Amino acid sequence: MNIGFINDSRQRLIISLGLHSAAIIAFQLSLMQLISIVQWHHFAYMIISVAMLGFGASGTLLALAREWLLKRSGWIVPLLITSSGMFMTIAFQLTRLEYFRFDVYLLFVERSQFPILAANYLIYFIPFFTGALAIGILFIKHTAQIGTYYFSNLLGSGLGGLLVLLLFGNVFPQQIPPIIGLLSVAAGLLGSTKKHISLNLVIGGVAVITAFMLIRTPGEVPVSQYKSLSRTMNLPDAEIVKRKADIHGLIEVVESPALRFAPALSLGFAGEVPVKKNVFVNADFYGVIPLFSKDQQTHILDHTTQALPWRMQNRYKVLMLNANAGAPLAHAFIHKPGQVDAVIANRGVVRMMQTDFANESGSLFLHENLNVYQVEPRNYLASKPPQGYDLIVLPQQDAFGGTAGINALQENYAMTLEAFDLMWKHLRPEGAIAVTTWLDYPSRTSLKLLATIVQTAHNNGITEPDKHIAAVRSWGNITFVLKKSPLSHQEVERIRTFCKEMFFDPLLLPGLQPEERQTYNMIGNEDFFHYVDGILAGKPAIIEDYGFMIHPATDDKPYFAQFLKLSQLRRLSETFGGEQLPFLELGYLIVIVTLVQSTILAIIFIILPLLRLRKSYRSKKGTLIYFATLGIGYMFVEIILIQRFVLYFGQPVYAISAVISTMLIASGAGSLLSGKLPATPKHPAIVGAIITFFLLGYTLFLTPILQGSIASTLPLKIIISLLLIGIPSFFKGMMFPLGIRFLSGYDATQVPWAWGINGSVSVISTSLAMLIAVEAGFRVVMGVAVMCYAIAFLVFSFHKLFFRKxxxxxxxxxxxxxxxxxxxxxxxxxxxxxxxxx
Amino acid sequence: MNKLNLFLATFLLAISHMALADEFERERNSMVRTQIQARGISDRATLNAMRTVPRHLYVPYAQRRNAYQDRPLPIGYGQTISQPYIVAYMTEIVRPKPDDIMLEIGTGSGYQAAVLAEIIDQVYTIEIVSPLGEQAKRKLEAQYGNVHVKIGDGYHGWAEHGPYDAIVVTAAAEYIPPPLVEQLKEGGRMIIPVGSPFQVQQLMLVEKKQDGGITTRSLMPVRFVPFERERE
Incomplete structure (x- = not known):
């Protein structure tokens, strides 16, 4: 093919590789988004991790059929890239067909779901496998210029991350894969030679027509019947009245005459529960559109335990964290505060409330006493000087009937001990923190919440937390209030009156008698009170010995909703039955399943090429160790940096994209420069040492640097981030091409194997990092990353031991x-x- | 010859149908013995009803072979049919008597209504998901003359037939609609399951006292014994 402005075939191949790499990463991210809507995000991650093992499998095939593939690379590579684009276009559409539709909930109760799951794996595997095979062939064929090709690959990947971000904000999720598919098709055609272009033109033509049809009429996303959106759409006359693509997710607003909002409403309430529209983000319930008017005298939430802090005393200056679509704000304004600061990270929802639903919500989001901050709560708390709030209200925790652990591995920096300490500093001396949770069974959220509150009181010099904590329980909710100063006698009496009026029971209150705890709502299980009292009394054994993880979350392990103790799995299985166990803590189990299955596949992909490599009588352990540690180290550092910079910028979507793109682009630059270095063992050793040195420094100084500059201006923060992410990434980008070039001189047959090892291990690393973070904390994840680069450094420092005949x-x-x-x-x-x- | 073939086919069909019915009956009796009685359900009327109602007819065809297993089953539309033990437990706990009038919110498959209909005079049941309600209505009205199915929003209850001796809420919402509390007789009982699909560990009993006061009681069919207490 003769492209006027790019006549040089090498240049065309390099650009083609960049475009295709951009498409692969954009496809991966768009699939994550789509499967998160259809099922939920951990599951998306499970499917993608297996599909991404296409990289490992491509290495295996390359190792087994290296000569055959290299001889025909001129037409195979463009064909693979075009085919990958074609599969990207249709993969998601295929899984929408009745035969391939499955449900994660049914996975544990219907065996027939397993072949369907396997079919889904295969459908998503193909575009990754064909795409990765093309990249692998290019790398191996052009080992001498690996730096340039790897640069194109990384630069393309970095730009692909930014491209998908742009698409998330402007088109519906189901339209994104066909758009991205076209990118790969274009890359395939660009890389084709005149001689072999006809087949690519046919495949590309079919892909283009299909893509345009799918973009024009994308169809509905087939959301799981168990997701809240589907269940809501089953209600009479349910209708989606607003749908908006946003980078924070797909926002949908549903109207139905049967949609009402009154969480754990008092049984004494005899009025009408108002009908309200519901807001969903990625098909999960997000909040309700409040009906608000400035003359309003009462609010339905006044008949729930959430009214507790308002019944204790008047509040002037209030901070509402994660105030979703505004229902807690409408409730707050009934009590006439002078100033309400609301922190809502989802900018799409805020914009929608300020425009589309401004009239309906009585211009609540434009209230003269309201300030809306569109960042994550934690970022707001850390970046502002003490504000002297009378009340800080956290969002309601857990969900009615439990969440089956689907949020277990969602980092929540608003619920860590460090976050509560920051909240404490923002309170005026009479101020209080209030948080409500659904009652779950077995008790987990309520106990962890209490443990966090008690620990916060201790951390801030309170020796008798029982005099500062009030808690009220209804049939479904508990609201905790932690007050900076001791609760007054009047406040205690007001709480008692409130409970009596609403048929609620005090759970914690100074001077509370045991018989007061179950006047209206009998629990029938005294153990719960035993644990509540034990935690309040600060008995560490109570927390340690409980069957679930109820230790407060910290920034190092920010998993507030993670309750599963792996050591207790057997015991829980015996108590609740093996079949029901997954529904207690599904999220964490999914990650374990992901790790196990991708490890098994990775081992297969790593071992299979050895059948071929038996003929090579050169030691292979250096290759295995070096490329495996690079894969693990790179991903672990990426995960740590994402975690730290989400806190730093307060906008997860932007932070994640910025970290990934900066890392990839800086690594690409490093890769390009590495081409100028000779392929001796000395250089990977030196670069490995530099990275180890940097990462060691990060274990000590990264958090203080970020904490110290969190309140800086955005341009300064961007410069700091570029330096902190860019410098080590630049060096990390050198390691792979230096290793490959060395390997091609040492034993070229091992190069495809190295590619496969790196790909397989990178995929395992994501779930492995999460498991380590949950069990041991992010510090250990960073420690492992440092060790990985140290090992890579050692492999080349003592290369004669690892690479020998x-x-x-x-x-x-x-x-x-x-x-x-x-x-x-x-x-x-x-x-x-x-x-x-x- | 054709007539003979037809006769043979009909005969074989009848035989296999009887064999299958016998098999389901055996499974049902085993279910009552091992899953329900063994866990402490002793109310004779409840046990008889559980032995009588053919649960396999209230699950989707593809789930029939699983009908008597000790677990909830999917019935479509994001709904489940409760585990047999939970149905028995909920039935026993509302203390049904033959002359009672009961309201069920969330007909679902119709199985709970069928069990109640074996014991009491009048069962009123409301289903909000139209296709589920229509399906259950056909089955229940063919089998029972004392079950009345309405398709609509359970929030408002069914005031014209109330007040009710008991209300069974099988599809719980995150609030208890005030009209339901209103339609419950003084001294009446309402039972509500709390849990995500496939996982019902907790039930809640709401009692309306003679003085109009309302109390709730958490009932835990599966008892989670905290480990630390065990060691004491």
Missing amino acids: THTRCHSRIVATALSRGLGTQNDRWHRTSNCEP
């Missing part, structure tokens, strides 16, 4: 083989396998 072992093995066949040692096989030195 194994002729002695090789000789004896051949002798043994030959003898077993009754042949002499001078069998011609010796000569053919000339990697063995005589």
Whole structure:
């Protein structure tokens, strides 16, 4: 193909590789988004991780059929890239077909779901496999210029991340894969030679027509019947009245005459529960559109335990964290505060409330006493000087009937001890923190919340937390209030009156008698009170010995909704039955399943090429260790940086994209420069040492630097981020091409294997990092990353140990083989396998 | 010859149908013995009803072979049919008597209504998901003359037939509609399951006292014994 402005075929290939790499990463991210809507995000991650093992599988195939593929690379590479684009276009649409539709909830109760799941894996695997195979062939064919090709790959990947961000904000999620598919098709055509372009034109033509049809009429996303949006759409006359693509997710607003909002409403309430529209983000319930008017005297939430802090005393200056679509704000304004600061990270919802639903919500989001901050709560708390709030209200925790642990691995920096300490500093001396949770069974959220509150009081010099904490329980909710100063006698009496009026029971109150705790709502299980009292009394054994993880979350382990103790799995299974266990803590189990299945597949992909590499009588352990540690180290550092910069910028979507793109682009630059260095063992060793040194520094100084500059101006924060992310990434980008170039001189047959190892291990690393973070904390994840680069450094520092010719072992093995066949040692096989030195 | 073939086919069909019915009956009796009685349900009327109602007819065809297993089953539209033990437990706890009038919110498959209809005079049941309600209505009205199915929003209850001796809410919402409390007789009982699909560990009993006061009681069919207490 003769592209006027790019006549050089090498240049075309490099640009084609960049475009295709952009498409692959954009496809991965768009699939994550789509599967998160159809099912939920951990599950999306499970499917994608298996699909991404296409990289490992491509390495295996390359190792097994290296010569065949390289000889035909001129037409195979563009064909693979075009086909990958074609599959990207249709993959999601295929999974919408009745035959391939499955449900994660049913996975644990219907065996018939497993073949469907396997089919889904296969459908998503193909575009990754074909795409990765094309990249792998290019890398191996052009080992001498690997720096340039790797640069194109990383730069393309970085830009792909930014492209998908742009698409998220402007088109519906189901339209994104066909758009991205076109990018790969274009890359395939660009890389084609005149001689072999016809087949690509046919495939590309079909892909283009299909893509345009799918973009024009994208159809509905088939949301799981168990997701809240589907259940809501089953209600009479339910209708989606607003749908908006946003980078924070797909926002949908549903109207139905049967939609009402009154969480754990008092049984004494005899009025009408108002009908309200519901807001969903990625098909999960997000909040309700409040009906507000400035003359309003009462609010339905006044008949729930959430009214507790308002019944204790008047509040002037209030902070509402994660105030969703505004229902808690409408409730707050009934009590006439002088100033309400609302922190809502989802900018799409805020914009929608300020425009589309401004009239309906009585211009609540434009209230003269309201300030809306569109950042994550934690970022707001850390970046502002103490504000002297009378009340800080946290969003309601958990969900009615439990969440089956689907949020277990969602980092929540608003619910860590460090966040509560910051809240404490923002309170005026009489101020209070209020948080409500659904009651769950077995009790987890309520106990963890209490443990967090008690620990916060201790951390801030309160020796008798029982005098500062009030808690009220209804049939479904508990609201906790932690007051900076001791609760007054009047406040205690007001709480008692409130409970009596609403048929609620006080759970914690100074001077509370045991019999007061179950006047209206009998729990029938005294253990709960035993645990509540034990936690309040600060008995560490109570928390340690509980069957679930109820230790307060910290910034190092920010998983407030994670309750599963792996050591108790068997016991829980015996108590609740193996079939029901997944529905107690599904999220964490999914990650474990993901890790196990991707590890098994990765091992297969790593071991299979060894069948071929048996003929190579060069040591393979250096290759295995070096490329595996690079894969783990790179991903672990990426995960740590994402975690830290989400806190720093307060906008997860932007932070994640910025971290990934900066890392990839800086790594690409490093890769490009690495081409100028000779392929000796010295250079990977030096670069490995530099990275280890940097990362060691990060373990000590990264958090203080970020904490110290969190309140800086945005341009300064961007410069700091570019430096902190960019510098180590630049060096990290050198490691892979330097290693590959060395390897091609040492034993070229091991190059595809290295590509496969790196790809397989990178995929495992994501779930492995999460597991380590949950069990041991992010510090350990960082420690492992440092170790990985240190090992990579050692491999090349002592390269003679790891990369050596194994002729002695090789000789004896051949002798043994030959003898077993009754042949002499001078069998011609010796000569053919000339990697063995005589 | 054709007539003979037809006769043979009909005969074989009848035999296999009887064999299958026998098999389901055996499974049902085993279900009552091992899943329900063994866990402490002793109310004779409840046990008889559980032995009588063919649960396999109230689950989707593809789930029939699982009908008597000790777990909830999917019935479509994001709904489940409760585990047999939970149905029995909910039935026993509302203390049904033959002359009672009961309201069920969330007909679902119709199985709970069928069990109640075996014991009491009049069962009124409301289903909000139209296709589910229509399906259950056909089955229940063919089998029972004392079950009345309405398709609509359970929030408002069914005031014209109330007040009710008991209300069974099988599809719980995050609030208890005030009209339901209103339609409950003084001294009446309302039972509500709390849990995500496939996981019902907790039930709640709402009692309306003679003085109009309302209390709730958490009932836990599966008892989670905290480990630390065990060691004491």
